[in-house]
Amino acid sequence: MERMVDASSLGVLAKWTTGPRSKWITLFIWIVCTVVASLAFPAASRVERNNASYLPSSAPSVQAEQRIEENFPASTGAPALVVWYDKKGLTNTDIEIIKNVSERLRSHPVASQIAVPPLASMPAAALAPWMSKDKTTLVLPITLKSSATQAQLHQAVVQIQHAVEAAAGSRAIQGPLSGNGLHVRITGPVGIAVDAVSLFQHADFALLMATTLLVLALLIVIYRSPILAFVPLVTVGIAYGLISPILGELAAHHWITFDAQTTSIMTVLLFGAGTDYCLLMVARYREQLYQSEDKYSAIRRAVGGSAGAIAMSGLTVALALLSLLFAHYQSYHEFAVPFCLAIAIMALAGVTLLPALLAILGRVAFFPFIPRPEAGTKTTSPSPSRVRRGEPGALSRWVGHTVTSRSGIVTALGMLILIGLGLFTFQIRTTYSLISSFPPSMPSREGYTILSEHFAKGALAPVELLVPSDSAQAVTKALKDEPYIDTAYVAATNTHNRVALVDITLATDPYSNTAMADLARIHSVAEKALDAQSTDRAKNQVWISGPTATQADTKALTNRDTGVVMPIVIGMIALLLFMYLRSIVAVVYLIVTVVLSYVGALGAGWLVIHYALGSPAIQGAIPLYAFVFLVALGEDYNIFVLSRIWQAKGRVPHQEAIEQAVSSTSSVITSAGLILAGTFAVLASLPIQVLVQFGIVSAIGVLLDTFVVRPFIVPAITSLCGRFAYWPSYPSAKNHP
The missing domain is CATH 1.20.1640.10 (Multidrug efflux transporter AcrB transmembrane domain)
Known part of the structure; x- marks a missing residue:
């Protein structure tokens, strides 16, 4: 095919979107579709799945977590670490407050709660495992169900905060760490997950407003026309009003999934790419208005000159984004359909809705600098340096x-x-x-900073090891001798299935690249210890779980x-x-x-x-x-x-x-x-x-x-x-x- 664009097809498109009557019909169809979809389907933000696992079921850390949960259901779960801190040292009053909160949580469990240490019944000397050596920090771990939804995790964190405020006052939760007295922060996997979702959700509105105002300001500077500056925004806004409920309906039927990060980036993508398509069409339209008195003739030529490039551009971006379906990591995979669909609808709006709006407004859209044929070039012998309008x-x-x-x-x-x-x-x-x-000011990060300064850094996210029970002690002994491990002990044993759970605290930041490299060493040391006990390779399997293992799988999948x-x-x-x-x-x-x-x-x-x-x-x-x-x-x-x-x-x-x-x-x-x-x-x-x-x-x-x-x-x-x-x-x- 020598010609890039079928001119007859574009002529039909221009006729049916920009004619004296069809321009109104086109606008009416878009508005009706957007309104009906918005009323009938949920908005995309209402069906976000912010707690969905990003790893496939085949990932080693996921398989390890499933095996641990099968064998030790009471030992598994998502920990919320309540960090109690006083830079001058925890006082006896502080300890009593902590005990009261522990007892309250045991008698009135928060959402999805599994376990809380019985600190209230312990003597002061027995609190040492939860307290730092300098006596400034104490960690109260609250285990929640690993199957808890994001809403349940958020509810649990709020309930924990209320319990703390009732016992220690709101200043303990909200006051700056630089101040004197008792401070409380909730961190660990639960605190981190809740803060992450909160950041994205609170960013959505600010992002939408900032993007809209920036685009509006740039369009006014570029076109010097307040009317024309709103045309691309109206086009993008109507397209977004249709895209959001369509994605919401697809997600409501579990055909696709996406989180707050997806909708945030999609907003930017729509405004950026959508405005690009609008600018290309508007530029062609303005060129034609300098050559033709008839606005309908001008918009038809503009559609014929730019619609093919816009459609091709939209198709290129949409299919490139759709290729993310080949990704195994869910964070990448879930971008594919929402972004592909959003770009496709935006490109369609660029070649139908936008021309209709321009045909309705005509030359008035460019007020006060209205383009007219040969405007300002009526001199018989223009200077060679003079440029004709347009x-x-x-x-x-x-x-x-x-x-x-x-x-x-x-x-x-x-x-x-x-x-x-x-x-x-x-x-x-x-x-x-x-x-x-x-x-740095996020509560979970503040809590992590306190932990890393007063405990072994690995205490924030311990590593869990599932090994045969008859070799568990040998594995633990071998691991204790490794310099990158702070502590290792047998946490539980399942005598029926003959497996044991070994808890390991790393000596380094469990979220660092160094910690991920240490996992391979842990696996190697454990295997050698098992081989020394038994030559049965099928029996000597090692399963590693925990946030560090999840992060290592994320890196491998990426x-x-x-x-x-x-x-x-x-x-x-x-x-x-x-x-x-x-x-x-x-x-x-x-x-x-x-x-x-x-x-x-x-x-x-x-x-x-x-x-x-x-x-x-x-x-x-x-x-x-x-x-x-x-x-x-x-x-x-x-x-x-x-x-x-x-x-x-x-x-x-x-x-x-x-x-x-x-x-x-x-x-x-x-x-x-x-x-x-x-x-x-x-x-x-x-x-x-x-x-x-x-x-x-x-x-x-x-x-x-x-x-x-x-x-x-x-x-x-x-x-x-x-x-x-x-x-x-x-x-x-x-x-x-």
Whole structure:
């Protein structure tokens, strides 16, 4: 298929969405669908599953947890660690308060509670295992059911806080740790999980408002028209109003699952990508209004010139995001359907709803700078330096001329920039610690800080080992001799099944990369101890559970998913680009440049995150998150530029087609890039490090695409390739060379 876009199809689309009557019908259909869906289906935020396990059932830590629960149901559960702290030392009054709270929780259990130590019946000397050596800190562990929902965990934490406030006053829970007196913080896996969900949920509204205001401000600056600035926001808002209940209904029937993090990133993606589609259509419409008196004729030509690129861009991003279905880690997997569906609906709104709105408003949308044919150019002999209204400005024309006249130098310099930034990726260190993603003032992180300063750091998240009971003592003895282990003891024995549960406290931070490496050593030491007791390998199985094991499995799955998803994304985008452009050469250099742009963004992001913000590592999910988004969104801008070149390749010489395409798309794509980068940058204002880091890397990547790859590198390479850029679909002989 030589032509990229079926003109007749786009003509029908334009006719049915922008005609004198059909424009109102189009708007009516969108509004009715949105209202009906909102009334009939639940909003996406109401069906989030924030406690869903991210690991598949085949993960070793999950299997270990299941076996431990089967053999020791009373010993398993999710611990909420209530940390009691007084920097001057816990007083006798403090101890009595702690005992009272312990007794209250035993007599009035909180939601999903399994066990609480009977501190009230213990003499002071017996409290030593729960108290730090300096007598400033005591830990009251409350075990909750491992099957508890997020709502139940949150309810339990609130009930614990009420019990503490009743005994010690609200200041103990809410007062700053720098003050004197008794302080209480709830941490451990339960406290961390509750705080994590609270951060995301509280961030949603702030994120939506900040993104809306930023986009509105940028649109007003770009268009200098208050009316036109609201058109993309209305389009995105109506699309979001339809997307949210559709996702909510799918989740309500358990066809898909997603959490608060998914909806947060989806909001940014919709505003960024949706505004990009709107800008491309509006730019074409304004061009046509400078050439035609009839607004209907202008919008039809605008749809014909931009709808194909918008549809292709939406399809590229949607399918790239859908490739996350091949990921095994649930946090990546659950992005696929919601994001794919959201982009598909947004692209549909961009080629139907937006043209209808523009047709309704007509030239009034651009008030006070209304575009009219030949406006302001009625002089008979205009100056050569004067630019007709609606044509590219001097800077845009300079960029277009530079990439064709100095294509070799431009390509070399652009590549050097990307490769130079990409070299910093070799310095990147990753972390899979959830607690490191929290702001220091979060209660669970404050509690963890207290524990790490006054107890063995591993006390926050002990490691559980399931081994044969007849070898449990030998395993424990061998582990105690290891320098990376603080304590190890047999916690319980199941004589019927002949297995024992060994509790291990690591000497290091249980959420660190060092702790994950220590798990392999623990497994090796345990196996050697078992082999020394028995040669039956089938019997000598070692199962490791706990937060550190979960984190190690997360790292292993992330590495696996990265190796699988990245090639799929590249292959899928390459296939779509070839179907659109019919050029193997163009596909190759487009893929290469967008991958180099991603690597450069990751390197530049590390410079900002590590050296400017002082973070020792980036979250392990960032590289894959950023790859999928940046590669897919980066090809958006390439599609917008190359669609102009390919459309002109049969009318003007190759170099002139490039110069015209770069000049005519420069301002709109720059505007779109700034808005998309701005929406991602909004994530950096949130108190959640994983979103901050994702926002920084993504914003840098979009800026590199906007100001380096799209205006310079891709057109320059296209210029260098000459007619081979179209291979094997060369322009016909009658076309210009």
